[in-house]
Amino acid sequence: MDxxxxxxxxxxxxxxxxxxxxxxxxxxALREAGMEVIxxxxxxxxxxxxxxxxQEDVDVIGLSILSGAHLPLAEKLLAQMRAAGxxxxxxxxxxxxxxxxxxxxxxxxIAGVFATGSDLEAMARSVRDLARPAAERG
Amino acid sequence: xxxKAEKKVREVLLESGIPVRPVYGPADTADLNYERDLGDPGxxxxxxxxxxxxxxxxxxxxxxxxxxxxxxxxNGRFRFLIDHGQNALNVAxxxxxxxxxxxDDSRSEGExxxxxxxxxxxxxxxxxxxxxxxxxxxxxxxxxxxTPVLLAMYLAVAEKQGVPLGEVRGTAQNDILKEYIGRxxxxxxVEPALRLIADTMEFCARQAPKYYPVSVCGYHIRESxxxxxxxxxxxxxxxxxxxxxxxxxxxxVDDFAGRLSFxxxxxxxxxxxxxxxxxxxxxxxxxxxxxxxAKQPDTMQMKMIAGxxxxxxxxxxxxxxxxxxxxYALISALSGAQTMALCxxxxxxxxxxxxxxxxxxxxxxxxxxxxxxxxxxxPLAGSYYVESLTNxxxxxxxxxxxxxxxxxxxxxxxxxxxxxxxxxxxxxxLYEQKLQRGEIVKVGVNKYRSEGERVSEExxxxxxxxxxxxEQLKRLAQVRAERDAGAVQVSLNRIREQAQGNVxxxxxxxxxxxxxxxxxxxxxxxxxxxxxxxxxxxx
Numbered sequence: 001m002d003x004x005x006x007x008x009x010x011x012x013x014x015x016x017x018x019x020x021x022x023x024x025x026x027x028x029a030l031r032e033a034g035m036e037v038i039x040x041x042x043x044x045x046x047x048x049x050x051x052x053x054x055q056e057d058v059d060v061i062g063l064s065i066l067s068g069a070h071l072p073l074a075e076k077l078l079a080q081m082r083a084a085g086x087x088x089x090x091x092x093x094x095x096x097x098x099x100x101x102x103x104x105x106x107x108x109x110i111a112g113v114f115a116t117g118s119d120l121e122a123m124a125r126s127v128r129d130l131a132r133p134a135a136e137r138g
Numbered sequence: 139x140x141x142k143a144e145k146k147v148r149e150v151l152l153e154s155g156i157p158v159r160p161v162y163g164p165a166d167t168a169d170l171n172y173e174r175d176l177g178d179p180g181x182x183x184x185x186x187x188x189x190x191x192x193x194x195x196x197x198x199x200x201x202x203x204x205x206x207x208x209x210x211x212x213n214g215r216f217r218f219l220i221d222h223g224q225n226a227l228n229v230a231x232x233x234x235x236x237x238x239x240x241x242d243d244s245r246s247e248g249e250x251x252x253x254x255x256x257x258x259x260x261x262x263x264x265x266x267x268x269x270x271x272x273x274x275x276x277x278x279x280x281x282x283x284x285t286p287v288l289l290a291m292y293l294a295v296a297e298k299q300g301v302p303l304g305e306v307r308g309t310a311q312n313d314i315l316k317e318y319i320g321r322x323x324x325x326x327x328v329e330p331a332l333r334l335i336a337d338t339m340e341f342c343a344r345q346a347p348k349y350y351p352v353s354v355c356g357y358h359i360r361e362s363x364x365x366x367x368x369x370x371x372x373x374x375x376x377x378x379x380x381x382x383x384x385x386x387x388x389x390x391v392d393d394f395a396g397r398l399s400f401x402x403x404x405x406x407x408x409x410x411x412x413x414x415x416x417x418x419x420x421x422x423x424x425x426x427x428x429x430x431x432a433k434q435p436d437t438m439q440m441k442m443i444a445g446x447x448x449x450x451x452x453x454x455x456x457x458x459x460x461x462x463x464x465x466y467a468l469i470s471a472l473s474g475a476q477t478m479a480l481c482x483x484x485x486x487x488x489x490x491x492x493x494x495x496x497x498x499x500x501x502x503x504x505x506x507x508x509x510x511x512x513x514x515x516x517p518l519a520g521s522y523y524v525e526s527l528t529n530x531x532x533x534x535x536x537x538x539x540x541x542x543x544x545x546x547x548x549x550x551x552x553x554x555x556x557x558x559x560x561x562x563x564x565x566x567x568l569y570e571q572k573l574q575r576g577e578i579v580k581v582g583v584n585k586y587r588s589e590g591e592r593v594s595e596e597x598x599x600x601x602x603x604x605x606x607x608x609e610q611l612k613r614l615a616q617v618r619a620e621r622d623a624g625a626v627q628v629s630l631n632r633i634r635e636q637a638q639g640n641v642x643x644x645x646x647x648x649x650x651x652x653x654x655x656x657x658x659x660x661x662x663x664x665x666x667x668x669x670x671x672x673x674x675x676x677x
Contacts, residue, residue, distance in 0.1 A: 016233035016249055018322020021362045024563040025570050027677055032567075041673040042322045043237070045245070067233060068602060069248045116453065116486075117583065119574060 007131040010058040012040040012049045014065065014073050022094055022116060023064035026123065030062075033124035046073065050080045053089060059131035065095040066116075071104060078109050090130040094118065152410045153569075154367040156530050162522035170525055175420070179515040181435075183423040185416050185528070186516035187474040188439035193512030198470070199477040200502050201226035201278060201443070202495050207606040208613075209265035212255040216270060218492060224499055226276045228479050229266070230254030230489075231288070236323040238284040238661030241610045250607040253489065254280070258614045259654045263291040264298065272296040276307040278353070278443075278479075283325040285312040285351075286334050287660050290647035293346065309350040309399060309443075312338055315376040316355045318553045318671070319562060320362030325661060328554045330668040334643065336383040341644035343384070343394035352380060353399045353443065359558075360403035361449045363566025366414045367531065369403060371538030372558060374418075374425065375549035381430060395426065396436035399476075401443045404466045405450025412518060413527035415442070415473035421532050444470040445478035445502075451486040455582040459483035464501050471511040472518055478502055556674030563677060614656070621654040629653045630663050637667040 011027040013020055020042060027039045038056050040049060053061055061081075065073060070093055081087050090111035097105070102113045111130055114123050150158040170176070177183055180190030189195070202224060204215045216227055231254040234246035240258050241250045250256050257263060267277070272295065281288045289310050296306045314331040317324045324331070335352060342351040356364075356373035364372065381395050402418075404411055422440035426432040447466050451459045460483045470478050480498040482490035490498075505511045518524045546552035553559070572578045579585050629650035636646050650660055 016237050016239075016245065016323075018233075018317070018324075019320075020322055021320070021563070021566050024677060025363075025567050028563060028567045029570075031677070037677070039675055039677055041675040067249065067253055069252065072248045120570065121574075 007035045007060070007128060008038070008056060008058045009035050009127060009131075010038050010040065010049070010053050010056060010061045012044055012052070012061060012063050013042050014044055014046055014049055014063055014077065015067065015069055016043060017065060017067035017069070018042050019066040020064070022066070023062075026062060026064070026094060026114075026120070029120040030124055030127060033121075033128075035124075035127070046076045046080050049077065050084050050086070053081070054084055054086055058089065060127050061089055061091045062127070063091065063093045063095075065093060065097070068096065070095065070097055071101060071108075074105055074108050074110055092127070092130070094123075152407055153365045154410060154414075154531065154534055155365070156410070156527065156534070162526055164522065166522045166526040167520075170529075175529075176519060176525075182427070182438065183420040184439055185420040186519055188419070188441065188476070190515075192474060192515040193471070193506065194515065197506040197512045198475055198502070199226045199276070200224050200499060201228045201276075201477050201479045202482075202498055203228040203230055203280070203446075203479050203490070204495065206230065206232075206254060206489050207251040207256075207603060208609050209255055209257070209262040210609075211251075211606065212266050213268055213270075215492070215495075216266070219495065219499065220270070220275065222496060222499060223503065226278065226477065227270070228278045229280060231279075231281055232256045233323070235288075235657060236281060236283065238287075238325050238657055238665075240656050240658030241607065241614055243658055250610055252602055256606075256610045257288065257291070258610070258656045258658070259617045260291050260294055260651045261613060261617050261654065262610075263288075263295050267292075267295050267299075271301070272299055273301040273305045273307065276309070278309040278311070280311050282311055282314055282317050282321075282323055283331065284657055284661050285310050286338055286643055286647045287651065287657050289338055289351070290644065290651045294648060294651050303346045305348065306346050307348050309353050310338065311355065311401070312352045313355045313376065313401075315379065315549065315553050316358050316373070318673075319372065319558050320358040324671050324673075326664065326668050327671050328550060330637075330664070331671070332379070332383060332550070333640070335380055336387060337642045337644055339380065339384045339394055339397075340387055340389060341642055342397065343389060345644075347397070350397050350399050350441075352397075353401045354380070355401040357401045357403045357446055359562060360405075363562045363564075363569060365565060366403075366406060366410055367534045367538055368562070368565065370414060370418045370421075370531075370535045371542065372549070373400060373402070374422065374535070375539055375542045378425070378429070379549050385430070391426070391430040391432050392434040392437045395430065395432065396434060396439070399441040399443065401446070403447055403449070404444050404469050405447030405462075408465065408469050408472075409524060409527060410531070411469045412473050413524055413531045415444070415475070416516075416524070416528045417532035417535060419474070420528075421535060441476050443477040443479055444473065444475040445480040448481050448485050451481060451483070452580055452583050453486045455588065456483050456486065458582050459486065460497060460501075463498055464505075467501050467505050468511070471505055474516060554674070556676035559674070560676045617654050618656075625653040626650070626655045626659070629655055630659060633660060634663045634667060637664055 027037045031037045092112035094114040097115045176185045179187040233249045235257045338351040342349045354377045356369035360369040419440045423438040426438045482494035484494045632646045
């Protein structure tokens with residue numbers, strides 16, 4: 001049955017950064033890969049992202065950050081997701097993420113880091129792998 | 139034999155969709171009429187350049203983008219660049235300033251001074267421009283949604299330096315329609331945002347005629363994924379919308395449109411970009427003359443800043459970006475740009491370091507003074523290939539502009555509904571897929587890739603300094619404590635009242651910034667009246 005249910009992904013742009021080329025390319029590529037993609041649009045607060053994720057009952061959340069503020073934003077988002085009872089939803093981050101921060105993000109609980117230029121098909125496979133357990137539960 | 143070899147020739151299709159043949163000849167330029175299509179440099183239709191002598195009389199203006207941390211940090215980088223021969227400044231602001239938020243706003247947390255200089259009050263601008271004479275150094279402000287506030291601060295600093303309004307030089311980016319398409323630093327709904335643009339254009343035309351109040355940015359549209367043809371077509375559609383609004387206020391096109399400039403992207407195929415700029419110059423001259431009835435050559439001359447092309451740079455093997463930057467500078471010089479702001483080799487992942495900024499500045503100086511790029515005007519003119527490509531680019535740009543007008547109901551409607559944004563996003567996906575399939579080559583990324591560390595040890599990463607935020611918050615608190623609160627309130631009330639009507643807001647802005655009202659207070663009052671932009675999320 002879970003094969004019939006499309007994977008739902010929330011692509012979100014937190015904070016003030018307005019560079020959305022990457023977010024839109026990822027959203028379009030995941031849609032092309034057969035997923036249902038909800039894109040938040042720009043300048044969303046962490047609170048707004050968590051509430052959209054709850055409402056839309058998504059399987060994976062993807063954050064796009066290019067301003068350099070990825071560490072504080074990731075920490076804040078994960079804490080609020082736990083508080084909202086969706087702490088188990090995997091979160092991936094894309095954007096201008098220096099290599100040295102990848103391990104830090106993972107240790108915070110981020111499930112995947114996709115820096116600028118990541119392979120779109122490989123990303124879609126990762127999202128599918130991350131979403132599968134969640135979809136099975138649903 | 140020959141036939142067999144011909145069959146094997148690989149196909150070349152430019153990003154703009156134009157097929158390229160292996161050889162061009164006289165037949166490709168047979169229809170070219172020198173007077174009609176090119177003209178001497180400095181003469182209609184300005185295809186060859188807007189000045190008769192171009193770089194032979196004066197090299198392009200060199201204006202590197204800089205700004206980070208506190209106004210003191212930024213002032214230090216400005217002085218460094220000026221000391222090394224740079225003759226103009228290009229100011230980067232942090233995201234809170236770009237979004238009209240004060241440094242002590244909770245939404246600014248983690249962003250103060252991060253991607254540019256933090257500005258809360260006039261005090262910050264006074265510090266940033268200390269010792270920099272604003273009648274001699276031309277300053278470009280990379281600010282959009284809250285431009286009237288930052289422009290008022292800039293004019294107030296000039297006033298304090300004793301520079302009369304009529305002598306103030308500089309440029310504000312102030313192109314809000316492109317913010318809705320790419321870059322995303324928008325605040326207000328489309329209509330009041332367009333009114334603010336017209337307010338600044340009208341005010342400058344009447345009071346500060348040497349100032350360029352708007353720099354229309356094809357640059358960010360292209361960086362968001364647009365083709366070179368779309369870049370020019372959308373930028374020109376935007377520029378026409380701004381011009382029409384000022385004409386609607388009763389000004390004559392020749393009284394203000396000569397102070398409109400453009401910011402274009404340089405990355406991509408060298409010949410396609412050169413042809414793009416030559417075609418764009420010709421088309422602009424014709425548009426201004428035929429559509430708006432311009433009489434003055436100055437109004438018909440398309441003035442541009444070029445040299446930025448962040449999208450073409452790579453994180454992998456960043457030193458290669460020095461080479462790319464040198465070619466970008468070459469393209470700008472071959473295209474007759476008035477100003478160059480050359481991208482820096484470390485720009486793909488950090489705020490440019492002092493070293494990287496200096497290499498970019500030296501690259502431009504080497505081209506201008508060692509390589510002969512400032513010796514003769516438009517050296518590619520008459521090339522079978524370049525002239526034929528110039529004609530083709532012009533045709534395609536016109537077709538794209540007609541599509542915006544006829545199929546999308548004009549640029550304002552198309553942007554309000556998210557249609558341009560969607561077209562650009564689809565183009566970005568196509569580009570990324572071609573790149574990942576290797577159909578578009580990026581050396582060191584999808585071809586000739588070296589194994590090992592992605593980021594070179596040579597690159598110095600810009601560190602975000604939390605102390606800078608502390609310093610900024612301290613200065614803001616001090617200004618708030620020392621200013622005349624009554625005067626601030628009076629000035630904010632005046633802005634609120636005028637925002638509801640249609641009086642030009644610039645005089646009220648000047649009053650407010652002189653009273654040390656903050657960016658956040660002024661923008662906050664406007665938001666109360668106008669609300670915020672609701673982004674049409676359309677993929």
